[in-house]
Amino acid sequence: MESNYGITVQGLLAAAVRMATPLLLAGLGGLFSAKSGIVSMFLEGFMLVGAFMGFLGSVLTGSAYLGILFAIAGGMLMGLIMAVLAVSGRANQTILGVGINIFALGITSYFQSVLFGSKRPTNVSVFYDIPIPGLSKIPYIGAIFNNSLFVYAAFLLVPVVWYVLYRTPAGLAIRAVGENPDSVATLGGNVIKIRYCCLLIAGALAGLGGASLTIGQTGQFMENISSGRGYIALAAMIFGRFSPIGVLIGSLLFGFADGLQLRMQTAGTAIPYQLLSMMPYVVTILALVVFVKKSMAPAAMGRPYTKQK
C-alpha cells in the first residue's frame, strides 16, 4: 500500500499530499455550496457514497475510469437530495447534513454487507501512481510527482475553482447568492437554480474525494471508510476562510497530521497508536480555535431562502 519512506521530510511531504487529496476534493466541493449559502455539513456522507459507488463501478465494469463516473453520479444524486430538502424544503441545513451523513453510512454499509459481505472482490481496478517525467526525480519533493491521477486532479482543480468563482459571471452570481440572495433575486437571478447547481457540483467533487479513498488507493471499501474526513474537510474550509487557497492549505495541514501519525505508527514509536491516531482530530480542533477568530462565512449561509410573492 504505502511505500515505506520512514520518517523523512521527503516521506512526510509525499504523505501530506496524498492524505490531503480526499480532503481537498471534498473541501473544494463544499466551497461551492458554502459560497452559495448552504452549510456544507454533508461532505462526510457525500464522500462515503462516492467511495462506495466508485468501488462498485470499478467492480462492475472492471474499469477504474468508469468507477469515477459512478462516484460522480452517486455524489450528484446525494447533492440533488440535499438540494430538494434544503433549498426547496427550506429545512435546517446543518441537521439535514448530519442526517445525510448517517443515511449514507447506513446505506453504504448495508449494500457493502449485502453485495460484498460474503466475498470481498479482489483485483479491483484502481488508479496507479503515475510519475511525472523529470519532476519526479527532483530530490526531496520528487515523491509528490509520483502519485495517482486523483492527486494531480485535486491540486489542478484549485486554480480552476478559483477562476470559476472569481473570474466568471456565474461565479460572481454564486458569491452574491451566498451573501444576499434577495439582492440577486431582485436583479433577476434564479437563486434556487444557482443553489441546486452548486449542490450538484459539491456532490460530484465530494464523491470524487470519496472515490480517491477506494479506487484511488487500496481498491477496497470498508464500512465508514471516510472516518470523519468529510468533517475535517469542512473544518479545512472554515479554517481556510472559504477560499480555494485556504482549503488547499487547510487540507495540506490536516493531511500532514494524518500522514505523520501513520508514519509514526509504522515506524514504531513508544507512543501508543491510539494516541497517535487522535492527532488529526486534535489538530483540527486546535486549528479552529487558534486560527479562526471571526467567521468569514458568506453572510447568508444557513438561512433558508424564501421567494417573496
Added chain:
Amino acid sequence: MMKPVINKNNVTKHSHNKGRIQAISSFLAILMALLLSGLTISITGVNPFAAIRVLFSGAFGSSYAFSETLLRTTPILIASIGLAISFRCNLTSVGAEGQMIIGAIAATFTGLKISLASPVLEILVCIIAGFLGGALFGAIPGYLKAKLGTSEIIVTIMLNYIAIDLLSYLLDGPMREGGSFYPQSALLDQSVWLPKIIAGTRLHAGFIIAIVFDIIYFFLMFRTPLGFKIRAVGFNSKAAEYAGVNVGRSILTAMMLSGGLAGIAGAIEIFGVHHRLLNGFTAGVGFDALAVALLGKLNPVGVFLASLFFAALKVGSNTMQHVMQVPTSIVYVIQGLLILFVFTDTLIKDKLLYFEKRLKTKQSGE
C-alpha cells in the same frame, strides 16, 4: 423593510407549533423512513413486510423481547434528553457518543477505586462521577462556542473520535484487567451493579432513572429560570443579552448539562449491563439520541416515545439479521431517513397552504 434574522435553526421553532402538527409530522417521517427502508430491503431480494414483521416481533414479541427494548431505551432516552437541552439552546451537539464514553470511564474508574459502606451511596457517587466526566467533556465545545464562537458540531465530532481512541488506549494499558487477553477493564464489584427491576431479564434500575430524568427535563426547561434562559438564548441570543442574560454562561451550562447527561447514560450502560468497561459499548447510542431528539421534537413525551421506537429498531434489527440476514446497518438507513424527513413539516404546511389558496381563488374567481 425589516428582515428579522434571529434563529437560523428551525429546530427550536417547533416547540411553539401545535403539538398535533408536530406529532403528525413525526409520524409521517416514520412512515416515509420505513417505506424507503422497506424499498431498500426489497431491492436486495428480501420481503420487506416479512422483514418489518420480524423486526417488531423481535422488539415486542415476547416479554423478554420487550424488556430488551426497554433496556435499550434507557441510554438512548437519557442521552437524547441531554441533546434536547443543547438543541433548545440552539447548539447542534453531535457529541453524545464521546461524552458517554468519557462518563463511563470516569464512573468505572470511580467504581473500581472506591469502597463505601452503602451500595446505594456508591452507585450514586459513580453516577455523579459519570455526570462530571461527561460535563467536563461537554464543557470543551461549550466554552469554545461561548468564548470564540467555534462550531460545536465540528468540535463535538472530533471529540467523539478522540474519546473512542482514548478508551481503546486505556483498555489496552492503564485500565486493562490484570492478566486478561481482552481489552477490557476489571469487573465491577457486584455491590455497585444496578439492580434488576424485572427478574429473569436484563432490565435494570437505569430505566427508572431515565424516566425520572425525563420528568426533571420538563421541570428544568419550563419551570426554572435556568431553563427559561436557555430557551431564550436558543431562540434569540441577542435579545436575551439585552435582557441581561449571560449568554456565554447559558451556552456553557447547556453543553455541560448535555454532556453530563450523556455521561450518566454511559455510566448506566456500564453499571447496569456490562459491569465493566469495553470498547464499543455505546453501540451507536450517541447517533440514535440525535435522531430521537429531533424526532421527539425536543418534547419530554415525544423524546420518550421516540427512544422507545429506536430501541425497538435496534433490538428488532438484531433479530432481523439473525432470521432474515438483513444487515443491522439498515438501522442507520432508517435513522438517516428519519432525520431527513422530520423537517418536512414546513414543506407539507406550505403545500397545504398553497392548495388552500388555489381552492379559494378558484371559488372566488368564477
Added chain:
Amino acid sequence: MFKAVGELNLRRFFIQRMIMGLLMENEETTSANQPLVEMRAITKTFQNVIANNCVDLSVNRGEIHALLGENGAGKSTLMNVLYGLYAPDSGEIYLNGEKIIMKSPADAIAKGIGMIHQEFMLIPTLSVIENIILCMKSDNALKLDLQKAAKRLVDLSSRFGLDIDPWAKVSQLSVGEQQRVEILKALYRGTNILIMDEPTAVLTPKEVDDLFNVLKEIVKEGNSVIFISHKLGEVLNISDRITVLRNGKKITTVSSKDVSREQLAKMMVGREVFLQYDRPAVSVGKPVLKMSDVCCNNDRGLVALSNISLEVREGEIVGIAGVDGNGQMELAEVIHGLRKVTSGRIEINSVDTTNCSSKFAIEVGLSHIPENRQIRGLVLDFSVAENIALINCEKPPFTKNGIYFDPQNAVRVAEKLKNQYEIKCSNVNSPVKQLSGGNQQKVVLAREIYRQPKLLIAAQPTRGLDIGATEYVQKLLIEKRSENMGILLISSDLDEILAISDRILVIYEGKIMGEAIPGKTSVVDIGLLMAGSKVSEESRGKE
C-alpha cells in the same frame, strides 16, 4: 435607452395633440403626453391586511412624482408591485399605453423600471463594479470583463454627477456613497423609471441636497422618478406631483405647487396632526447617567465613539440627534454593558458601570428600548407573557423562591400590563410575532418601564410605527419625564427629537458636535452639526 427628445419637437407635438384633443373625443391615440407609467385599480392583500385597495397612479415622463403616506399606508407595497416583486391580486399596469405583466424584477428591469429599496440590496464583500454588473447578461460566459464595465460606469457616473470608485469594496463606502452605487446600478441597466423608497432616511441634510440635484439631472433626460416618502418638507421641495396614500387607498394626486404642508398632512393622516406636545416644566434632579471621555470601537475594530462626555438628569429628556451610523448604536451598547469601552468612565445612578455586564446595568436602574425591536428587544417565538418575564426572570414576581419559575406569574403581570398599555393581542400567551409593530413596541415599553428605571434609553422608539403608535410612545416618554425618569432619546428622526427633547446633543462620527436647545437653536444649525460642520460658539454646549 435614454430617450433624447428635442424640446422643440415636444412642444410642437403637445400643441398638435391639444388641438386634436379639442376636435376629437377619442383619447385612445398614443401620444407623447400620455403618462409613462399607469397603474390602474391595483389591489394587493397579505393574509388579512389589504395593503393596496384599488389604487390608481399615473406618472408622466420627465417628472419627479412623490408617493406620500405614513408608515403602513401601502406605498412600498404599491411600488413592489410596479417592480415585479409582488403580483397584484387585481388591477393592471400600463407602460407607454401598453399593458404589461411582470413576473419578477427581472421583467421590470428589462422594461426599464428600477427600484432602490430602503435597505440597500448591495453585496458588501464585493466591489462596486461587481455589484453593478451582477446578474447582467454577459457576452462571454467564461470571462468577467470588469475593466470594460468599469469604463462604462465611469462615463455614466460623470454624466449625472455621481462620483464613485468602481473598484472600492462596498463595505467601505459610506451610506450616501452606497446609495449612489444603487442609483448607478439602475441607470447602468437602462432604467428610465427610477423608484426610490425613503431615500433620505439615511442622509445628512447636505447629502439630501446632492441627491436632489442628481434626481433633477436624471429627469432632465426624460426619465421619471417615483419618490416614496413620509417627509412633507422634502416632498414639497423635490417633487412635481404628489400622490397621497392612506390605509391602502389613494386619497388624491396634486401638483406640489398647489398644496400646503398642512393640507398634505391632513390628507396623509385623515385628521389634524400636531405632534407637538405639552411639556410641563419639570425641575431637573441629580444625574442618572454620566459619561466622561468614553471611547469605544465598533465591530470592525474602528473607532465608533470618541471622547463622549454627557449627562442625563432626572426629569429630562436628552435627545441624541444624528444620521444613522454615527455611533448611536455603540453609544447605547456601552451604556448597557453590551460593548467594552477602550477608555473613559460611565456612571449610572452614581454607580460606576464602566465595562459592567448587561445584568449589572439593569440592576443599577437602566432600562433600554433597543432599536430593531424584533432582533434586540423581543424573542419572537416566545409569548407576550414570556417576553415580559425575559428580564429578571429569576427574581420575584416571576420566580418566587429562586428555583421555581411559575409561568402563571408572568401571565398575571402581562395581563396587567396589557390593560395598562392597551396592547392588542388575542391573549398574553400568543406568540409575540403575531402582534403588529406598534403592539410589539408596546410590549417592549411595558416591560422596560415596569421596572421603574431611573435611566431609560429609547433608541429609535417610533421607527416603523404608524402615527397612532408614534403619538402614544412620544406621549409616554413625556409622561415618564414628569415622573422624574431620565431619558436618553436616540433618534434619526429630527422632528421627533425636536418635539420631545429638553436638550439636544448632535452626534457625528462618534463625537458630540454640539448642544442645541429646541426652539432656541435653528434647525439649520442643527443640520450643520449633523453633517459634521462646526457652528458658532453660542450654539456650542459645554458638554
